[in-house]
Amino acid sequence: MEQILQIFIEEAQDTLLQWESICLNMLKGQPSQSDLNALFRAAHNLKGSSRSVGLEDFGSFLHEVEDFISWLKATPTEAGAVAIRLLLDCQTLISEWTAQLDDGRNYQTNTHDIRDGIRRLMESSASPLINTRMQIKENAATAAFGFFDDDSGTMASAAVSPERNRELAPSMQSNKIIKDSSIRVSLNKIDSIIHIVNDLSVQLSMSLHELKNERNEKNLSALIGASNHLVYELQNRIVGMKMQSIGGLFQKLERSARETSDAEHKQISILCEGVETEIERQTLEKITDPCVHIIRNAVDHGIEPPGEREAAGKSAVGTIRLSARSEGEYVEIEIADDGRGLDFGRILKKGQDLGLLSMQSNPSHRELAELILQPGFSTASKVSQISGRGVGMDVVKTTIDSMSGELNINTNQQHGTSFVLRIPANLNVVSSLIVQCSNQLYAVPIRDIMEVVDLEKISIDESGHQKVAILNDEPVPIVGLETLLGNSEAHAPSVSNRMALVVGSFPKAALSVLTILDEARLVVNPLDGKLHRLEGVQGIAILPSGCICSVLDIKFLAMLHHSRSQSLQLITQRERV
Amino acid sequence: MIESNKKSQQPSASNEPELALFFRLDSYVFGTPLGKVREVIPVGACTRLPNTVPCFLGMMNIRGEAVGILDLRLRFGLPSQLGPKCLIIVFETDAGPFGSLVDEVVEVAEIAVQSDQRSSYVPIIPEDYVLQVTVRDEKPTTIIDLRRVLSSEELRALRTNAA
Numbered sequence: 057m058e059q060i061l062q063i064f065i066e067e068a069q070d071t072l073l074q075w076e077s078i079c080l081n082m083l084k085g086q087p088s089q090s091d092l093n094a095l096f097r098a099a100h101n102l103k104g105s106s107r108s109v110g111l112e113d114f115g116s117f118l119h120e121v122e123d124f125i126s127w128l129k130a131t132p133t134e135a136g137a138v139a140i141r142l143l144l145d146c147q148t149l150i151s152e153w154t155a156q157l158d159d160g161r162n163y164q165t166n167t168h169d170i171r172d173g174i175r176r177l178m179e180s181s182a183s184p185l186i187n188t189r190m191q192i193k194e195n196a197a198t199a200a201f202g203f204f205d206d207d208s209g210t211m212a213s214a215a216v217s218p219e220r221n222r223e224l225a226p227s228m229q230s231n232k233i234i235k236d237s238s239i240r241v242s243l244n245k246i247d248s249i250i251h252i253v254n255d256l257s258v259q260l261s262m263s264l265h266e267l268k269n270e271r272n273e274k275n276l277s278a279l280i281g282a283s284n285h286l287v288y289e290l291q292n293r294i295v296g297m298k299m300q301s302i303g304g305l306f307q308k309l310e311r312s313a314r315e316t317s318d319a320e321h322k323q324i325s326i327l328c329e330g331v332e333t334e335i336e337r338q339t340l341e342k343i344t345d346p347c348v349h350i351i352r353n354a355v356d357h358g359i360e361p362p363g364e365r366e367a368a369g370k371s372a373v374g375t376i377r378l379s380a381r382s383e384g385e386y387v388e389i390e391i392a393d394d395g396r397g398l399d400f401g402r403i404l405k406k407g408q409d410l411g412l413l414s415m416q417s418n419p420s421h422r423e424l425a426e427l428i429l430q431p432g433f434s435t436a437s438k439v440s441q442i443s444g445r446g447v448g449m450d451v452v453k454t455t456i457d458s459m460s461g462e463l464n465i466n467t468n469q470q471h472g473t474s475f476v477l478r479i480p481a482n483l484n485v486v487s488s489l490i491v492q493c494s495n496q497l498y499a500v501p502i503r504d505i506m507e508v509v510d511l512e513k514i515s516i517d518e519s520g521h522q523k524v525a526i527l528n529d530e531p532v533p534i535v536g537l538e539t540l541l542g543n544s545e546a547h548a549p550s551v552s553n554r555m556a557l558v559v560g561s562f563p564k565a566a567l568s569v570l571t572i573l574d575e576a577r578l579v580v581n582p583l584d585g586k587l588h589r590l591e592g593v594q595g596i597a598i599l600p601s602g603c604i605c606s607v608l609d610i611k612f613l614a615m616l617h618h619s620r621s622q623s624l625q626l627i628t629q630r631e632r633v
Numbered sequence: 634m635i636e637s638n639k640k641s642q643q644p645s646a647s648n649e650p651e652l653a654l655f656f657r658l659d660s661y662v663f664g665t666p667l668g669k670v671r672e673v674i675p676v677g678a679c680t681r682l683p684n685t686v687p688c689f690l691g692m693m694n695i696r697g698e699a700v701g702i703l704d705l706r707l708r709f710g711l712p713s714q715l716g717p718k719c720l721i722i723v724f725e726t727d728a729g730p731f732g733s734l735v736d737e738v739v740e741v742a743e744i745a746v747q748s749d750q751r752s753s754y755v756p757i758i759p760e761d762y763v764l765q766v767t768v769r770d771e772k773p774t775t776i777i778d779l780r781r782v783l784s785s786e787e788l789r790a791l792r793t794n795a796a
Contacts, residue, residue, distance in 0.1 A: 496680070496681065497680075540683075541683035541684065581699060583682075590682060590683070590684065590685070591683075591684060592683055592684065593682060593683060596680075596682075596692055596699050598694055598697065598699065602694055603678065603680065603694070604679075604680040604691075604692045604693070604694050604699050605680060606680070606682055606683060608683075
C-alpha cells in the first residue's frame with residue numbers, strides 16, 4: 057500500500073506543477089477553453105487516483121473543484137483573475153496536502169475558505185449552472201485526512217479532532233515512512249549506461265587476462281586507458297541523471313512574485329531566459345528558498361507602485377527578469393528588477409546606526425550593497441507581511457556560501473537591482489589543481505581560481521606590512537595559504553612560495569603556494585558529522601597516488617583574510633583615535 | 634528498537650561472556666568491548682586537516698575510504714610517540730568509521746571478573762569513558778568506551794577556532 061501511495065504522491069506532484077503552469081499562463085491572457093480543459097483533466101486525474109488509494113476527503117474536495125472548472129467552462133466571462141487565484145489557492149492546498157502525505161504524517165486541512173470562495177463566486181453570478189452535483193458540506197470543512205495505520209493496515213479515523221491529532225502525533229512519528237526521494241529516468245538513459253558498464257566489464261576482463269598471461273605493458277596501458285575513459289563517461293552520465301532543468305524553479309518564482317505583487321497592489325510582468333539550463337537536483341532544492349526570498353524582496357522593495365513608476369517616466373508595469381546560464385562548472389542565475397534600486401544613503405545611515413560601519417569610513421557602493429546581506433539588516437521603513445523584518449537576506453547569503461556559491465548584487469539608482477547567484481552545478485566531481493604548500497598537498501577547485509600568477513614575474517609592492525601584487529593595475533593582497541590554514545608545522549613565513557592563485561571577484565586575494573603539481577578531476581567527499589563544515593575545507597579527496605588531500609574552499613579563505621585584515625584596520629584606527 | 638536500547642544501557646546484560654580487545658597505552662593496559670571494533674590495521678600516512686587540534690592526526694586512506702584517526706596518547710595527555718608496535722583500532726561510530734592509534738594491541742580476552750572498585754581506574758582517563766573495571770593478570774584493568782571517546786560530541790572539540 058505504501059508503494060502505491062508513493063506513486064500517487066509522485067504523480068500528484070507532477071500534475072500539480074502542470075496545474076500551476078496552466079494557471080500562471082491564464083493570468084497572462086484571456087483563459088482559453090483548452091486551458092480550462094487541461095485543468096479539468098488534471099483535477100479529474102487527481103480525483104480518480106486519490107480515490108484509488110482511499111483518500112476520500114481528497115477526492116471529494118477535488119470533485120468540487122472539478123465542478124467549479126466545468127462551471128467556468130460554461131460561463132467563460134467569470135474566468136477572470138479572481139477565479140484563477142482561487143484555482144491557484146486550490147493548487148497550494150492540494151500541494152500541501154500531498155507534501156504532508158509524503159512526510160507520512162496525518163494532516164488536517166481546512167478546505168472551508170476555498171470552498172466558500174468558490175461558492176460565493178458561483179452564486180454572485182446569476183448562472184443557471186449551479187447544479188445538484190455541487191454539494192458543499194459544511195461539516196466536512198474541518199475534516200481531517202485519513203492516514204494509513206501501519207500496524208493494522210487499515211484506514212484510520214477520517215475525522216480527527218485537533219486534540220486527538222496531537223495525541224496521535226508521537227505514534228505517527230515512530231511509524232514515519234523513511235523518506236527517500238526518487239526521480240524518473242528514461243529507459244534510453246539507463247540503456248546507455250548498461251551499455252557502458254558492459255563495455256567496461258569486457259575491458260576489465262581483458263586487462264585481467266593480459267595481466268595473467270601476456271603481461272605486455274603496451275597492451276595493458278591501452279586497456280586501462282580505455283577503461284578509464286569509460287568510467288569518466290559513466291560518471292558524467294550518472295551525474296547527468298540527477299540534473300534537472302531550472303524551469304521548475306522559475307515557475308515557482310513567478311508564482312511567488314505574482315502573490316507578492318497582488319498583496320502589494322503592484323503590476324509586474326515576468327521574463328524568463330535559459331529555462332532549459334540544467335542544475336543538480338539537490339542543489340536546485342537548496343537554492344529554491346533563497347531565490348524565493350530574493351524575488352519577493354525585488355517585488356516588495358524594488359518595484360515601485362504604478363503611480364510612482366509613471367511619475368519617474370517608466371511603464372506602470374514593472375519587469376522582473378529571471379535568467380539562467382551554464383558557465384563552466386557553475387550555473388549563473390540572475391534575478392533582476394527594473395525598480396528603484398538600492399538606496400545607498402539609507403543603507404549607509406543604517407549601517408552606521410547598527411555599528412557595522414565606522415562614522416569616518418567611506419565605503420564603496422559594492423561594500424554598501426554587501427551590507428544588506430548582514431543579519432538584522434533592513435532599511436524598510438515599514439514592516440510588511442512579505443519582507444522588511446531584516447531576516448532573510450543573511451540566510452540567503454549563508455545558504456549560498458555553504459554551497460561554495462557566490463552572490464553578487466548590482467544596482468543602479470532608478471534603473472533597478474539585479475542579484476546574481478553563481479552556484480556550482482555539481483558538487484561531487486570537481487576539476488582541481490593539486491598544490492603544495494609547506495609540506496602538505498591540497499586540492500583547489502579550478503572553478504574558484506580566477507588566475508594563476510608566477511610571483512617572480514609580476515610587480516609586487518612590499519612597502520606596507522602586507523605584500524601586494526599589482527595585477528592589471530589593481531592591488532591584490534598576497535597571502536600565504538599556510539597562514540590561513542592554521543597549519544601548526546608552517547608558521548615560518550613563506551619565502552619559498554613561488555606561485556599564487558588569484559581568487560574570485562570580491563574580496564580579491566592572491567593565495568601564494570610553493571608549487572602547482574598537477575591537475576585532476578577529483579571525487580570530493582564532503583566531511584561528515586564529526587567535522588561537518590570545517591572552515592575553509594569543502595571536503596576531502598583521494599589522489600591518484602592514494603594520498604588523501606583536503607579540497608580547499610579558497611573563496612572562504614579569501615573572505616577570512618579580508619575580515620581579519622579589516623578588523624585589524626579597525627583596531628589600529630581605534631588606537632589612533 | 635527495545636533490543637538495542639537494552640544493549641546500550643547494559644552492555645554486559647547477556648549471559649554470554651563479553652569479549653574485550655586489550656591494548657597498551659604507555660605503561661597502562663586498557664580494554665575496550667570488541668563488539669564494534671571493525672578492524673586493527675598498521676599505521677599509514679595521515680593527512681592533517683586545516684584548523685584541527687593536534688591529537689587529531691587527520692584522515693587516512695583505508696582501502697579507498699577516508700577514515701579519521703585520533704592519537705590516543707595525545708588525547709589522554711601523554712607525549713606523542715610512534716613505537717614499532719603501534720597499531721590503529723578502527724571502530725564503527727554513528728558518524729562513520731574512526732580509528733585510534735594505540736601503542737600495542739595485547740590480546741582479545743573475556744572480561745572475566747567484574748570488580749566493584751571503580752575507584753581504581755587510571756586517572757588519565759576521564760571517568761565518563763570508563764565502562765567498568767575488570768581484573769586481568771590479577772591487576773585491575775579499566776574497560777573504556779573508545780567509541781565514546783570518538784563520538785561526535787567529543788570530536789566537535791577537534792576543531793580549533795579559525796577566526
